[in-house]
Amino acid sequence: MRALxxxxxxxxxxxxxxxxxPDPVQAVLARQGLPADSVGYLxxxxxxxxxxxxxxxxxxxxxxxxxxxxxxxxxLDRLGLNHRGRTELLAAAPAVGGxxxxxxxxxxxxxxxxxxxxxxxxxxxLRESGVRDIRGGLVIDRTLFRPARPDLGQPPxxxxxxxxxxxxxxxxxxxxxxxxxxxxxxPAGVTARSxxxxxxxxxxxxxxxxxxxxxxxxxxxxxxxxxxxPGVDGRTVLRLQGEFPAGCRQRASLQLLDRQWLVAQAVRQxxxxxxxxxxxxxxxxxxxxxxxxxxxxxxxxxAEVMRGVMKSSxxxxxxxxxxxxxxxxxxxxxxxxAAADRVVRDWFRERGVEVQGLVMDNGSGLSRHERISPAQxxxxxxxxxxxxxxxxxxxxxxxxxxxxxxSRRLRDGPATGLARLKTGTLRDAVGLAxxxxxxxxxxxxxxxxxxxxxxxxxxxxxLDALATWVxxxx
Numbered sequence: 001m002r003a004l005x006x007x008x009x010x011x012x013x014x015x016x017x018x019x020x021x022p023d024p025v026q027a028v029l030a031r032q033g034l035p036a037d038s039v040g041y042l043x044x045x046x047x048x049x050x051x052x053x054x055x056x057x058x059x060x061x062x063x064x065x066x067x068x069x070x071x072x073x074x075x076l077d078r079l080g081l082n083h084r085g086r087t088e089l090l091a092a093a094p095a096v097g098g099x100x101x102x103x104x105x106x107x108x109x110x111x112x113x114x115x116x117x118x119x120x121x122x123x124x125x126l127r128e129s130g131v132r133d134i135r136g137g138l139v140i141d142r143t144l145f146r147p148a149r150p151d152l153g154q155p156p157x158x159x160x161x162x163x164x165x166x167x168x169x170x171x172x173x174x175x176x177x178x179x180x181x182x183x184x185x186x187p188a189g190v191t192a193r194s195x196x197x198x199x200x201x202x203x204x205x206x207x208x209x210x211x212x213x214x215x216x217x218x219x220x221x222x223x224x225x226x227x228x229x230p231g232v233d234g235r236t237v238l239r240l241q242g243e244f245p246a247g248c249r250q251r252a253s254l255q256l257l258d259r260q261w262l263v264a265q266a267v268r269q270x271x272x273x274x275x276x277x278x279x280x281x282x283x284x285x286x287x288x289x290x291x292x293x294x295x296x297x298x299x300x301x302x303a304e305v306m307r308g309v310m311k312s313s314x315x316x317x318x319x320x321x322x323x324x325x326x327x328x329x330x331x332x333x334x335x336x337x338a339a340a341d342r343v344v345r346d347w348f349r350e351r352g353v354e355v356q357g358l359v360m361d362n363g364s365g366l367s368r369h370e371r372i373s374p375a376q377x378x379x380x381x382x383x384x385x386x387x388x389x390x391x392x393x394x395x396x397x398x399x400x401x402x403x404x405x406x407s408r409r410l411r412d413g414p415a416t417g418l419a420r421l422k423t424g425t426l427r428d429a430v431g432l433a434x435x436x437x438x439x440x441x442x443x444x445x446x447x448x449x450x451x452x453x454x455x456x457x458x459x460x461x462x463l464d465a466l467a468t469w470v471x472x473x474x
Contacts, residue, residue, distance in 0.1 A: 017054035028465040032458040041448035042374040043470055060357035060371035061449045064424025065313045066431035067365035071322045072306055074347045076389040081303040085110035089122055090291040095131045103136030105287045108172025110324045112317050113299040115175050120270050125295035127274045137281030138264055144171035144327050145336040162255045167316040174263045178253040190244045198265045205240045216248035226256045303392045310396035311404035315364040322363025353379045365424050374447040381445050397434050410464055414471035430459040438473040
């Protein structure tokens with residue numbers, strides 16, 4: 001029955017569709033200087049009470065971050081609303097008399113909430129259990145995913161790999177692989193420090209210059225890639241470069257240091273502050289069979305995590321969740337991304353959704369390769385809206401004119417406070433997808449993309465005009 005119901009929904013989407021561009025939308029296209037063929041969309045009441053308005057509906061297009069809808073919907077169904085990532089401290093054998101003879105093992109389990117306080121609490125649990133001295137060094141186990149370090153050897157997505165949206169997660173997603181830095185302009189130049197201060201790190205901003213007249217909000221316009229190198233005293237020297245606005249003070253989370261070095265520094269510093277000792281040496285390896293779990297931290301349930309992911313369009317956490325899909329289903333030796341792609345395609349096929357033309361890369365939409373057609377995504381949304389996770393999915397979506405990535409869009413119009421839509425933005429692709437109620441309160445499935453070299457600069461008004469048009473229909 002489920003398959004037959006879905007087939008009926010598919011026929012509603014594909015049959016009797018109209019392709020005329022609404023006049024208000026055509027006017028915006030003309031004003032923005034975009035050709036009509038740059039737009040693809042499928043808009044229709046969920047009850048099928050009128051034909052779909054469709055254009056390029058079956059063409060695979062670049063969706064930007066609207067691809068997060070696919071990852072979110074499949075993850076909520078396959079992993080479950082209460083799925084939690086976890087982080088564990090282990091040892092090859094139990095402590096005896098407050099001493100661990102071997103190494104301390106920190107095992108990542110795709111915990112989205114492993115930040116500085118969570119790491120401190122893990123180590124605090126260990127310390128309060130009576131452990132004081134760890135004779136071996138530190139071992140980091142990231143082997144939940146294959147490869148364990150997906151970030152290594154990957155070409156940068158753009159010229160700003162150090163900024164949070166570009167982080168490629170692994171199973172030990174400590175603090176998002178980021179460290180906070182505070183930069184301040186002074187009459188003599190720029191000063192900088194890490195927050196928290198790490199004994200093994202020297203932050204050198206002497207090469208940075210002041211940029212007069214640049215607004216503080218544009219502080220990163222003159223940023224140049226930092227360089228990390230070993231210091232003569234064994235510490236790492238991080239040399240910051242570029243320009244910084246005069247009179248500005250800024251705090252930013254950046255990926256400037258090797259993540260293995262960063263987590264080792266964090267563990268050693270926090271453990272020392274708790275009064276413990278840790279032997280020399282840091283390594284990346286799998287925990288041995290039979291290792292004893294000494295302390296555990298659990299992340300929030302998936303449904304709670306997903307709300308932040310979708311509202312703020314968090315690329316790194318979306319990628320982490322997509323990798324969890326793969327880790328749960330991976331066969332022996334199968335790369336985690338390949339397993340995640342298989343899970344998504346199987347989910348599509350089980351629900352009668354066409355997979356031809358679908359291209360999954362990392363599940364976040366931060367990709368030049370990912371593709372999905374408006375019709376495919378519309379059908380996925382239809383399935384989700386009829387499914388048991390619908391309330392949780394709807395709660396994750398930005399609300400027009402009110403919050404998340406839509407807080408400054410679709411304000412003071414018929415869709416304000418009513419439409420729930422995921423946004424997507426790349427240099428040459430923008431998207432908007434979700435649900436828009438019409439003037440009578442009837443919900444429509446809404447999927448619209450603009451693919452054009454000027455999409456980021458000119459495409460959003462077109463998408464907003466489409467959403468506004470739907471909201472005025474009766």
